[in-house]
Amino acid sequence: MQATSDKRWFKRLGRSFSQVPLLGWLLGALVAVALEQIGGLSLAWAVGLPKIPVLFGFLMALKKPLLVPSALLYVVLIYVLPIGVIARVSASPLNRLAGKLFSSSLVISVVIHLGLLYATLHVWAGISDYRLLVLKLALIAILLTLSLNVVNGYMGEFSCSHPGFMALGAYGASICTVVLFVDDKLFGSALLPAAIGPFFFPLALILGGLLAAVGALAVAIPSFRTRGDYLAIISLAFMFIVKSMIENLEIVGGPRGLSSQPDWANLPTVFLWTVAGIWIINNFVRSTIGKALNAVRDNEMAADAMTVNTRRTKFIAFCFAAFWAGIAGGLFAHVLRYVNPSTFGIQKLAEVLAMVYFGGLNSVYGSIVGALGISLLGEALRPLEIFKWIIIPLLLILVMIYRPTGLIAFREFDVVKLLQSKQHSEKGV
Amino acid sequence: MCKRLLLVGMLALAATFLFPGVRGAAAVPTIRIGINAPLTGDIPKVGEGTKYAAQMWLEDINAAGGLDVGGKKFKVELIIEDNESKAESAVTVATKLITEDEVLAIIGPQASKQAVPAGEVANNYKTPMISPWSTNPDTTKDRPYVFRGCFLDPFQGPVAANFIKDEFGFKKAAVLYDVASDYPKGLAEFFKKAWEEINGPGSVVAFESFTTKDVDFSSQLTKIIQSGADVLFTPQYYNEVALIVQQAHQLGWDKPIVGSDSWGSAETVKLCGKDCYGLFFSTHYAAAGATGATKEFIDRYNAKYGYVPDDVGALTWDSMRILQQAIQDTGGLSGDVKKDRQAVRDALAKIKNFEGITGKMTFTEDGDPIKCAVIVRISDKGEFEFYKSVCP
Numbered sequence: 001m002q003a004t005s006d007k008r009w010f011k012r013l014g015r016s017f018s019q020v021p022l023l024g025w026l027l028g029a030l031v032a033v034a035l036e037q038i039g040g041l042s043l044a045w046a047v048g049l050p051k052i053p054v055l056f057g058f059l060m061a062l063k064k065p066l067l068v069p070s071a072l073l074y075v076v077l078i079y080v081l082p083i084g085v086i087a088r089v090s091a092s093p094l095n096r097l098a099g100k101l102f103s104s105s106l107v108i109s110v111v112i113h114l115g116l117l118y119a120t121l122h123v124w125a126g127i128s129d130y131r132l133l134v135l136k137l138a139l140i141a142i143l144l145t146l147s148l149n150v151v152n153g154y155m156g157e158f159s160c161s162h163p164g165f166m167a168l169g170a171y172g173a174s175i176c177t178v179v180l181f182v183d184d185k186l187f188g189s190a191l192l193p194a195a196i197g198p199f200f201f202p203l204a205l206i207l208g209g210l211l212a213a214v215g216a217l218a219v220a221i222p223s224f225r226t227r228g229d230y231l232a233i234i235s236l237a238f239m240f241i242v243k244s245m246i247e248n249l250e251i252v253g254g255p256r257g258l259s260s261q262p263d264w265a266n267l268p269t270v271f272l273w274t275v276a277g278i279w280i281i282n283n284f285v286r287s288t289i290g291k292a293l294n295a296v297r298d299n300e301m302a303a304d305a306m307t308v309n310t311r312r313t314k315f316i317a318f319c320f321a322a323f324w325a326g327i328a329g330g331l332f333a334h335v336l337r338y339v340n341p342s343t344f345g346i347q348k349l350a351e352v353l354a355m356v357y358f359g360g361l362n363s364v365y366g367s368i369v370g371a372l373g374i375s376l377l378g379e380a381l382r383p384l385e386i387f388k389w390i391i392i393p394l395l396l397i398l399v400m401i402y403r404p405t406g407l408i409a410f411r412e413f414d415v416v417k418l419l420q421s422k423q424h425s426e427k428g429v
Numbered sequence: 430m431c432k433r434l435l436l437v438g439m440l441a442l443a444a445t446f447l448f449p450g451v452r453g454a455a456a457v458p459t460i461r462i463g464i465n466a467p468l469t470g471d472i473p474k475v476g477e478g479t480k481y482a483a484q485m486w487l488e489d490i491n492a493a494g495g496l497d498v499g500g501k502k503f504k505v506e507l508i509i510e511d512n513e514s515k516a517e518s519a520v521t522v523a524t525k526l527i528t529e530d531e532v533l534a535i536i537g538p539q540a541s542k543q544a545v546p547a548g549e550v551a552n553n554y555k556t557p558m559i560s561p562w563s564t565n566p567d568t569t570k571d572r573p574y575v576f577r578g579c580f581l582d583p584f585q586g587p588v589a590a591n592f593i594k595d596e597f598g599f600k601k602a603a604v605l606y607d608v609a610s611d612y613p614k615g616l617a618e619f620f621k622k623a624w625e626e627i628n629g630p631g632s633v634v635a636f637e638s639f640t641t642k643d644v645d646f647s648s649q650l651t652k653i654i655q656s657g658a659d660v661l662f663t664p665q666y667y668n669e670v671a672l673i674v675q676q677a678h679q680l681g682w683d684k685p686i687v688g689s690d691s692w693g694s695a696e697t698v699k700l701c702g703k704d705c706y707g708l709f710f711s712t713h714y715a716a717a718g719a720t721g722a723t724k725e726f727i728d729r730y731n732a733k734y735g736y737v738p739d740d741v742g743a744l745t746w747d748s749m750r751i752l753q754q755a756i757q758d759t760g761g762l763s764g765d766v767k768k769d770r771q772a773v774r775d776a777l778a779k780i781k782n783f784e785g786i787t788g789k790m791t792f793t794e795d796g797d798p799i800k801c802a803v804i805v806r807i808s809d810k811g812e813f814e815f816y817k818s819v820c821p
Contacts, residue, residue, distance in 0.1 A: 054529055130525040137517060244640065247609040255611040259545055259567055336520055338546035342609075343516050347470075379521065385468045385511045 020087040021098040021422045026116040027090060028083035033123040036078050040127065047073050054128050058380035091422075099421035109419050118271055125267060132267060134379050136335050139274040140328050141371040145355040146281050146364065147324035152353075153361035153409075154285050155317050156297030158228070161219055161235035162325050162352055164242035165212040167344035169326025170333035171252060172208030174261050177201065177334070182260055186253060194262070201264045205273070205330040212326025213319040215242065220318045224311060239349065246341040257340030258333075265334035273331060277324055282364050282413050284320060293317050294362075354392075358399055360406030364413035370406065458764065459504045460496060460756065462749075463526030465537035465547060470514025474694070475539050475562070478742035481734050483507055483536065486749040496753065499761025512538055512547075519543030523550040523558075531766050533756070534558065534773055536748050539741060541565035541611055548575040555767070557774040559752060561744035564612055569796040574774050576796040578748040578787075579713060579740075582612070585689060586619025588802045588819045589711050590627060593660055593687055596709075600628050603635035603658035605649055605673060607665060610641050616664040616689055634658050643669075650677050664689035671700035678704050685709070693740045698811040705807050709816065713740045713787040715805045717812035723786040740787070747785035754780060788818075 040052045048070045053060050056079070057071025101109040125132040144166065151159040179187045181197045192200070215238070223234040247255045284290055292313045295303035304310050333339045351374070359370020374392070381388040399407060464483050468476035487507050495502035508530045512519040519538045526532045527550070534557040538544045544563035551558035552572040560568055561578035564585075569575045593599055602624050606617035621633045635656040637649040650673070653661060663673055663686060670692055677686065688710035698705055716727055716737050726746055730738040738746075756762075758776040762769045783790045790798040801820040808814045 051529065054525075059525075059529075129528045130521070133521055133524050137521070244609065247640075255609055255614055256565060256567065257542070257545065257611070259549070332517075336517055336546050337549055338516060340516055340542050340545075342542060347515065382511055382518075382522075386473075388511075389469055 016088065016091075017084075019095070019422045020091045021095050021420070022113060022418055023098045023116070024087040024090050024094045025083070026113060026120060027094065028086035029120045030116055030123070031086050032079050032082040033120055035082055036127065037123055040078060043077060044074060047077075049074060052127055054131055055134070055376065055380045059383060062381070062383040095421040098419065102419055102421065106416070106419070110415065113419060114275060118268070121271065122267060133335070134376070136265065136267060136270045137332075138372055138375040139270050140331050140335065141352075141355060141375045142368050143274050143277045143331070144325055144328040144352055145359065145371040146277060146367040147321045147328065148352050148356050149359075149361065149363070149367045150281060150285065150293075150317055150321040150324075152356055153363070153366075154290060154293045154297065155314065157314075158232040159235045159318075159321075160232055160349055160353075161216075161238040161242075161322075163344040163348040164235075164239035165215060165322040165325035166329035166332065166348070167242050167246060167339075167341065168212040168215045169205075169208035169329030170339045170344070171246060171258065171329075172211035172326065173204045173330030174208075174258050174333045174339055175252060176204035176207055177262055177264070178258065178260060180204075181262055184260055186251070186258070197262055198264050201269070201334075205327050208330035209323040209326035212329065213323040216319045216322030217315070220315050224314055224318075239344070243341050243344055255341060257338055259338040261334050261337045261339075263334070263337060265331050270331055270335070273327060277327065278364060278368070278413075281320075281324060282415075285364070286412065289313060289316060354396055357406055358396055360403075360409035360411070363406070363409050363411045365411050366406050366408040369408055373407075458501070458762070459506050460498075460762070461506045461508055461530055461532045462752065463523075463530060463532035463535040463537075464507055464509040465512055465519060465522050465526065465535055465543075466509060467514035467539060467543070468509075468511040470512075472514055472540065474696075474739075475741050476511070476514075478739060479537060479539060479561070479745045480509055481730065482738065482742040482745040483509065483749055485730065485733065486746060486753075490753075496756065498757055498759065501761065503762070508532060512543055514540065514543070516543055516546050519547040520550055523547040527551065527554045527556050532556070533762075533766065533769055534752055536561065536745065536752065539563065539745075541568060544568045544577075548572055551575055555774075556770050557752075557755075557777055559748040559777075561748040562741050564615070572796065573778075574770075576751075576777055576792060576798075578744045578751070578785075578790075578798065579690075580800055580802060581797055582616045582619050584821060585711055585802060586616055586621075587623035588804075589620055589662060589687055589689060590623035592709070592711065592804050592817075592819065593624075593662070593685075594627050597660065597685065599659035601632055601634045601656075601658045601660075602628075603637070603653040603656055603661045604633060605635075605637045605639070605646065605653065605661060605663045605665075607641055607643075607669070608638035612691065613664045613666075614638075617662075620662055620664070644672055646673050646676050647680060650680050650682065653677075654680060654682055659684055661686045662688070664691060666691045667694040667697040667700060670697055670705070671702075674701055674704045674708070687711075690740055693805070693813065695736050695739055698807060702811075706809050706811065708807050710805055710807075711802050711819070712805050712813075713803065714743050715803050715813050715815035717808065717814045719815070722784070726786050743787050747783075747787050747790070750785065751777070751780060751783055751790070754783060 044052050049067060053071050053074055056075050061068045061071040121135060125135050148162045151157055178184050180192045181190050181194050183189045219235055219238045223231050246252060252258050292308045295308055296310050296313055300310055355370040355374045358374055360366025377392060381391060466476040466479040487505060490496050490505045495504050508526060510522040510526060512522045523535060526535055535551055536559050538547050538560060539562040541563040544560040545565055545567045548558060548568050552574045555574055557574050559576045559578055563577055564579060564582050566581060569577055604617050604621060606613040608614055621636060624633055635653045635658055637652055639646060639649060670688060674686055686708050690712040692710040693712040714723060719727055727737060730742060755773050755776040759772040778792060781791050788800045790800045792798055799821055801818050803818050804816045805813045806816040
């Protein structure tokens with residue numbers, strides 16, 4: 001009796017929260033992080049924590065298990081409770097607002113949502129530089145995962161060259177910025193004044209991306225005569241070629257790596273590039289070419305018979321994915337401000353592949369979830385040392401057993417549906 | 430809904446009383462020191478040596494009832510973090526140690542691949558960092574807050590070249606090195622330069638390379654044998670040393686093979702066996718036949734962890750002790766971590782003739798130590814015997 005009423009209670013709670021629009025969740029999150037900014041430290045002290053728990057209490061709780069209840073309490077009081085209450089209370093006015101915004105202009109609606117999201121992240125990361133760094137690396141991981149998903153998910157091939165593309169992008173963008181704007185011992189003094197640097201930075205990133213795309217062409221031309229395992233091997237070989245090439249290029253530092261990149265990859269820059277990446281890649285996979293890509297994946301011959309130019313489609317998708325991997329590499333290099341060819345090896349490949357397959361194939365949501373999940377988990381479980389490498393692979397195995405295509409696979413990322421007023425859609429049903 | 434809220438609220442209140450503020454406990458002043466070590470990843474043995482040496486140091490401090498700074502006893506806490514032997518993780522770990530744990534100073538990372546970017550972070554946050562093992566000049570270059578515990582390749586290259594010249598009087602040398610790894614490559618080049626300065630251009634008759642994880646060196650070794658070289662210099666890590674030496678002997682090479690400090694691992698002799706007996710290498714310290722504080726350290730480490738510590742352990746131990754010295758030299762800590770970091774850094778830069786177990790050290794302007802190298806001979810029992818000492 002008790003159990004069934006409990007269950008019903010949960011269901012009712014679930015239903016009442018299903019009417020909260022995205023705007024409500026974002027507002028709740030913003031209020032929560034603002035609360036943390038104002039009163040987080042005193043609350044942390046009150047519940048017995050030495051500091052504000054930086055990654056939802058994971059790091060503290062794993063080092064000192066006695067702090068688990070305190071950390072849990074803190075997370076509930078600062079995040080769960082305010083977000084829940086505000087989302088629920090503001091649901092109906094915000095639903096009206098969201099509906100109005102949505103019907104007046106999609107662009108304004110999107111900008112407001114993104115603004116709220118950015119503000120939330122900015123305040124959250126403002127608490128500590130460690131959070132900021134973790135957030136930046138996680139956003140870059142999203143970009144990288146998404147770009148690999150275009151090839152491995154939407155195109156259905158198994159490409160292993162993504163670390164290579166990332167390396168090309170990282171080195172391309174770094175060389176650009178270091179040659180032009182930094183007094184460096186490898187390339188001599190700066191050619192342009194540093195003041196115009198930040199404006200030039202996007203250009204450098206794009207250049208890095210284009211370099212990666214050209215590299216992709218080099219893989220694509222010989223390898224698209226083959227499919228499946230052969231492409232995997234050729235792309236793996238490409239990754240090693242890039243790595244060895246950079247190791248042997250004395251001019252870019254060889255195995256010692258390239259350092260002293262300017263510090264331009266701040267949170268707004270990384271955030272904007274990630275959003276742009278998600279937007280463009282999402283449009284790409286939902287366009288005609290994206291659909292053609294799916295057709296190629298399911299049956300290349302049938303697609304060919306249906307007048308899809310399979311060769312051209314595959315070329316475009318591959319170069320497109322490499323371009324975004326290159327952008328991610330450029331951002332990565334400027335966040336760390338140091339690149340080393342050995343960073344872009346098998347280990348990186350395993351990491352990205354894990355993110356793609358964990359999150360879900362053929363899905364933008366999946367890539368976001370996979371990248372955020374693995375990179376935050378990797379950071380949060382760091383105190384476990386070697387056991388971390390048992391827990392994360394174990395999770396992957398479980399996901400592969402129970403959801404063989406990943407957590408959120410084959411789901412469309414529909415901005416329109418996301419931004420709509422939730423009550424409206426409920427009435428429609 | 431309301432009931433649930435009430436419940437959570439009450440729980441919160443209850444918890445507030447159950448866990449009274451830890452702040453009250455801050456009366457015991459604590460010095461926190463961060464250890465940024467590769468506990469997992471490519472080189473876990475290095476991480477283990479770092480961790481063990483640091484923990485042994487902490488035992489000493491705890492046995493003395495804390496660290497005595499300016500007449501006040503401080504409790505010391507080590508915060509050991511895993512950097513997975515990845516550059517980006519080394520950076521996040523350094524950031525976390527500095528901003529979250531508010532450490533006074535950081536020891537590590539060990540490998541240059543991680544020490545270069547982590548050094549950038551430490552320097553930006555004005556936190557003293559000592560990398561015990563990193564040999565890349567970029568780690569400390571133009572970074573007043575970053576120091577290192579070992580000598581650099583530009584010093585070790587000539588040491589090896591001069592030793593071979595003095596010991597054997599050879600004129601022609603061959604070099605075999607890993608082109609994809611920054612340490613062997615750098616050292617191979619410095620050796621070549623030094624050798625050619627002594628014996629004239631062209632005296633390095635074979636300069637052969639391979640790539641990390643190669644296991645068959647017969648083509649390079651054949652070339653080296655045919656080149657008529659008198660000696661082979663190979664600045665490789667222990668796993669490759671065993672393969673190179675054994676394969677060279679199989680191909681008929683019976684002349685000396687000389688190595689560098691990367692040979693100084695307990696694994697070298699285990700893997701290489703009799704083939705390595707009688708060979709020489711330059712390194713930071715010699716375990717067999719050590720005396721005084723060095724012997725004491727080795728015996729304690731061996732008794733506690735069951736193996737003779739390699740150079741990483743010894744260098745980490747020295748780095749911890751240098752840091753301790755610097756903290757004590759400040760003459761008292763204010764409790765304001767930013768001010769104290771500055772004071773520790775200034776004290777570190779002033780350290781002169783520090784008596785470490787790996788030799789006497791004095792820091793230069795760049796934060797690199799001036800110290801002696803040791804030439805070690807692998808004895809017929811497979812131990813690392815002290816042969817001679819070479820000072821700058």
